[in-house]
Amino acid sequence: MKQIQAGNFGEAIDLLNKYIAAYPHLSDGLNLRGFCFEKRGQYGDAVLDYKRALMISPNNSEIKKNLARAENVWNSLLYRKIEGHKREIAINPQNPVNYLEIGKCMKNLGRWDDAETWYDHFLSRTEASADEIIRYSEILSHNNHIQKGEKILKTYTEKYPGDQRLWSRYGFFTMWLGKFKIAIKAFENALEIKPFFKEAQDGLDQAKGKAYIFEWTDTTARHKAKAKVKEYPVDRYYRMVRKKPSDEKTRYLLIDELVKVKRYEEAYQQLQVLSKSHSDDQKFQALYDSVITIREALIKNRVEDYKARLEKNPKDKEAALALAESLSGLFDYDGAVKVLEDYLAQTGNSESPDARFRIARYAGWNRDFGRSLEQVNFLLGKDPDNLDYQLLRAQLAVWTSQDYDIAEKLLLNVVQKQPENIDALLAFGTLRTNQGNFEDAKKYLELARGVDSTSKYVEQLETYLAAEISRAEERKIFEILEEGRKILVESHDCEQALLKYDEYYSKANVNRLFLLEYAEVYACVKNYPKAIELYNQALNEEYSFEGAYGRAKAYLWGKDSVNALIEFKKLAAEAPDNFEVNMLLGDSYQAMHQYDEAREVYDSLMEKFTDSAQVALIQPRYSWIPVSGFSSFMSSFPNYIGLAPQFNYYSDNQNLSFQNSGGRLEFGLTNYISAGVTFMRGTLSSKTASRNYTTLEGNLYLRLSKYLILAGGYGNMTYRGTRNMRISNASLVYSREGKENKVNLNANYLRTDAGIILFSTRLIDYRSERIDRIMANMYRFNGSFQNKHGLKLSGIFSYLTLDDGNAGNDLQLRLGKAFDDDITAGYEYAYSNYSWKSNFYYSPRNFESHSLWGEWMLEKSDDLELTLGAKLGYVPANDFLVREISGTANYKIFKSLSLMGKVTAGGTYRYDAAYNFLSGSISAFWTL
Structure with a gap:
């Protein structure tokens, strides 16, 4: 319980395995182990343990509740897995693996008919392994499709002749169809491959009609031989094979003589001796078929005769005993027992030791040990010195692995x-x-x-x-x-x-499970490189969460914080509700000096887990994070240095050319505050004019929360030959990406020269009596939302006021859908309207367009993203087509350096004519 309370479910399972082995008749161990499996996300194992516990304690309400909870989660996971594979089938219907996985899920859900259907689809596309045929046979036996299963198993025993499981399963299917001879051969094949294979042993006993019986050979003739005037051939051959049991030629002669004198039961017994080495011999098979056919026919005739006698006189002891013996010869032990029990009932349950002893033997051979023990104990109570009774009682003790002391005494x-x-x-x-x-x-x-x-x-x-x-x-x-x-x-x-x-x-x-355990011991002695080597060896054989978790801990404790963080991120994504994994993820962030991320992980754990023991583990970790304050500030200043060079370009068919270049330098003052400076130089030019300008701004960034950032800037903009102009900007950014939804919201304010926003050749040398340059104030809001189904909604709204008294707004709304991981497409509506049309810059009245747009993710990896975009639309007022194409690239050169670029070319309608433009930008961000 201490291990469970501490969340050490793997260690708890190891201890519970030993407890369950020692006390298999108690349900509490199975219930607790099921709980541990459930906490580790092993819902299939959890359901199995809960079901076993419920079989032991069927009225235990706690176990019922646990089983219902685990089954609900497991079934949900199975249905989600089924849907995932169905999507894969829609993409590639020829991949057989998806059909197989759905079949497994259906089997686990208990939907046996559906499971068989999906396995049929799987087998129609590929040849299955022996393991899959074994699973398939379980489904077919449950659905009672025995003939179908027999054909399939026969094919695969020929394909995999060395697999004892297939032979054993083939034996059961043929036995269920009444093909006992084929079944016996199949079980014997299985036992030749793997002696004492329990399933095949049980099947062989059933096929032969007895649970455990040894061949008996009469040896008293050696001591009681009497002088005979004439020795018949049967007696002579019996004497010869007893003297030399390996003389198979003489044994064949004995069988022939036994057949001649119609002693078919003895012939059958001798054939059983030869079957071990001659089962594939044509002569033997022909002789065996002949004898077994005649023997069974004779026995069946005797059965009918004795049944008729019993119908006339139910108390006919001789007929009852003979009928039961005949039925046992056909391996119908249930029928034999019923005949004798009916006889005892007709005679008032008389002692009748002959009948009771036969009931005990037939029931024992049929593995009905309880009924057999009841009869033999009754007989021993009446006749304790009877050696036959003693032997049968001892055999029952051996067969059931119980009462060895009784067995030893009786056998001695x-x-x-x-x-x-x-x-x-x-x-x-x-x-x-x-x-x-x-x-x-x-x-x-x-x-x-x-x-x-x-x-x-x-x-x-x-x-x-x-x-x-x-x-x-x-x-x-x-x-x-x-x-x-x-x-x-x-x-x-x-x-x-x-x-x-x-x-x-x-x-x-050793196997994979031992390697994991072995690695833990090496980790315990702090030999982490060896522990990691063993974990890698085990994980290369088969991935397991437990192994990956152990390796991640070895990385962390071995001071390999880079690999530790990588591994714990993967594990946290795989098991987001695992307390220990997330706690050590926070520790890994601390080891990498990413204290904000560490604090966020700890905060999340404090919100999610309220158990006092877990809280006690988290609280001290806050103290490990370096404290804030002036001394801390000075010791860690700057928290980081970021350098972001950039270049921008724009040109159109109105002879406008714009370009600027420069960069931004950032300093991390604390984990939540950064400051910086931006310097840019640019040129606005046309065929007739050109203006150079310079901007210098100071910037401040405040990280209000994990998802919210506030930023602002203030500075000067200088055109050659004009006075300095004050420029400023502010923004509030919210961004959050969850499992189901992605949300991005931005609110911006910008005051700058109108020529940089409106891109007009007439604003390059603009000057009036009232103002030197037209300044613009832009208020801009844009946002996007995408849900788990791929539905995407985005929009941009801008409101512009200018110093010449004009004002305008621009609106763009997009609705789209992600059709797979790579392609998104949809509809766009655009609208633009100004107070009045100006002669100096583009300022339309009630301009609108309707477009179709699409984006194609050409590449998406940890280091590189490439996106191709396109748009085609229509302007109703001017009967004009809008078109646009763009390309975006984000490349992570190494961990601290990223490169971004975008190029766009397009055409629309402006100034009562076609308007074409080309724009591009490239930037980088380097963290020092």
């Missing part, structure tokens, strides 16, 4: 009294294997081999024993890792723990 007694009972020897060998007593297990294996070396169950026990010995060696190696983990938990001695981790790493085949 059976083996002591029946030393050649192969079932008892194999059960004892399995018991000893499960207990880890491998030497004793080998002893019982060899005893069983001595009884019947041909038994496939002897071979299975040998394989199982070898696998468990290998697992035991792996467990010994794993114990080294557990020792290291124990040292970390109990003594927190990272140096000593690292020795164990190094030893484990040298002996084991």
Whole structure:
């Protein structure tokens, strides 16, 4: 709970894994681990744990609430993912990955029919991997499309013959269709690839109709042989194969003789022995098919006969026992149990040990262990010395991995009294294997081999024993890792723990999860370069949030603040509600001396998280930010120096040419106040006149908040041959870009020479008796808004007053839509109107135009943005087409130097004629 309260959900999950393994019958561990997964954004794992917890405690309201909450979020994420892939399909319908991902989402949502449909689309476009076919088979089995699944699995077992999972799944599908022979072969193929593959073992038992049964061979003839006048061929061949079990030629002769005398059940048993090595042999297959067909037909005939007898007399014990035995021969254990239970009910639930013992055996072979235990315990209560009852009870203990003490006691007694009972020897060998007593297990294996070396169950026990010995060696190696983990938990001695981790790493085949854990230990001993190396190795195998988070911390603690900031920015974008990630993002900003950004992150955390423990972690971090004041000001002045050179150009078909160049120098006084000076020199010229001018302004910038900036400037403008003119400007800028909306608002005021604003050749040498130059006051407001759907609204409104008494306004409104990440287009309305028309500059009355515009983002990366713009419109009053084309570039040469440029060419209607213009600008900003 301490780890959870501290927000260390990864560490909490590690502890809960051990708790759940120790107490699997309790729901609290699963509930808490689900909560941890949910906090880490692993909603699929969270839902799974909550469901498991609810199965244990179905009336627990807290678990129900947690499950509903997690499912709601997870389902929402899945639907969003589906929509994303559908958009990708609209762009490129031939990419199979999108169909596959939608199919997975539908499966997780429980929409099985839809999942199958999307998987069908996926398979129609590409060949699937074995993993995807396994998932697909789960969907088909849920939808009960067994025949369809069988065909697909058959194809892919041929394509991936070495994948035991496909063989096992193919076995189940063929078994469900009643093709037991094919199913058995499929399960055996799976077990040849991976012995003791649990799914295939269970399937093989079901296909053969028994949960766990060993072959029995009569060996009493060795000790009870009697002199016979004549030895029949069957007896002779039996004697020969018992003496030499590997003599397959004689075993074939025995089978032929058994068939001749119509002993099909025994022939079937001998074929089972040969099936291990002759299943692909045509002679064997033909003989097997013949025997199995006749055997099943005979059994079915007997079934019908005994059913008829029972219908006439439900208390006919002989018929009931024989019918049950026949049904078991067809592997219909449920039917066999029902026949015997009906018989007991008809006879008043009499003791009838024969019937009860058969119920116990058939139920055990059918993995109905509860019913089997009930009957065998009843029988042992009546006859505790019966060796058959003792053996079956011991086998049930071994099969269920319970009551090993009972199994050992009973098996010792059976083996002591029946030393050649192969079932008892194999059960004892399995018991000893499960207990880890491998030497004793080998002893019982060899005893069983001595009884019947041909038994496939002897071979299975040998394989199982070898696998468990290998697992035991792996467990010994794993114990080294557990020792290291124990040292970390109990003594927190990272140096000593690292020795164990190094030893484990040298002996084991490690996976990605261990690499992440290993990296944490190296980080604990402050060997951050090695920790980063291990994190990179793990992340190269497969990306995980946990690994990226650990690497980011190693960068930060290892004083690599540049990479730390890069990584934490990515993580914060991936998990914006993760407290620890955002807190360390603020620390990374501090390490980079970006104190404003650090403070903003801490402020955001204080607003979002109110838990006292989290608040206690944030509050001290404010004190780490350098204090303000005069001493701080002097020590950090200037906060930064910015140099911004620029050049502007404008010309038209009225012979006007304008250009100016210069720059701005800024000084950061504090984190929120900057000051600067702007110097520009320019020229206004035509064919008949030319004027040079100079401007010098002082500027002040106030950062009122993260999104709001206030700026102002004041200075002189000088034309050669005229007196100085006072110029000034002011602006208020608001800019905010969120996940869903982008908003930009600007309010500006500018007082300057009218010629620089209106671009008229007649204003170059303007002079009147009243004033030397016409000055202009411009009030300008512009803004833009774009929502998450790509809808864009922008506008510009300017109001101009001039010293000659004229005034006018210009309006431009744009409505557009982003059709994808690169292209935006829409409609523009423009309107211009002045109090009166002047002979000295363009001042229209009620001029309006309607245009279509578009922008194409040619390139957008961290370093470069290129945009191409175009406009085509119409002026109704003059029946004239408006056109314009522009290009914009922003290039980040390196971190502190950016270059911006724009070129525009266009044409409109002015002075009762076509008006063409060309403008351009280039600027840079260099932070020192």
